[in-house]
Amino acid sequence: MSDSSASYHISSAVIMTMPHMRERVVATLAEIPNVEVYAHEAGKIVIVIEGTSTGMLGETLSRIALLEGVVAANMVFEHVETQGEIGHDRRTDAA
Template identity: 80%
Template sequence: MSDPDATYHISSAVVVTIPRMEERVVARLAEMPNVEVYAHEAGKIVVVIEGASTGTLGEILSRISLLEGVVAANMVFEHVETQGDDRHDRRTDAA
């Protein structure tokens, strides 16, 4: 049985690369667990990172920032859900 109070964290981040190394960084990111490349263009890469805690997301982002060719890696947004939360389908933006 899983813990109904367990949290699940999802974050988006922008990774800025040396433009000539963008494809190499995209390939390295694609190999990283819990990281998904969403889009990339002109030396900028948008990624989605998933993990069990904010600390986990921060550790992954730190590893990304140390990749060869990366100039900066910045978290843009973080969303946290509790496993037992049945409100996951509610909008939280100002509609």
Template identity: 60%
Template sequence: MSEPTQRYHVSSAVIATMPAHTEAVLAEIAKMENVEIHGHGGGKIVVVIEGTSTGMLGDCLTRMSLLDGVIAANMVFEHVETEESESDDRNTDAA
């Protein structure tokens, strides 16, 4: 019997902010689960978002876009990894 597969989604995004609000936006993004800030400068913030579905990533990006001081939040790249579960009842005896 085939085991279920688990899918992991990883996305990068660039958040453009009004420069006077960048620090406040950084602080709010830092509180978000499954989000990692990779750098910022010139009013732009680069983040990586992880989740179990494209919808989960989209919801997170939407929350970022609604933060006070954010001009735009754009997904740059998305990658999906599929991990198959292995059964513990495999026969490993040599014949």
């Protein structure tokens, strides 16, 4: 039996890089578990991080901030759902 109160966190973040290091940083990000590169242009990279806690997301973002070529790594948005909410149709109209 699964815990219906278990939470799942999804966050977006913007990574600023030295422009000449962007491709190297994108390649490194692609290898990090639970990180997806959504878009990149010039020295900016938009990523999505997934995990089981805000702390996990923060730890991943802190590791990213320390990568060679990264100037800044900032969380933009975080969404949290509990296990009981995932996959449920939330329609309230009478279909």
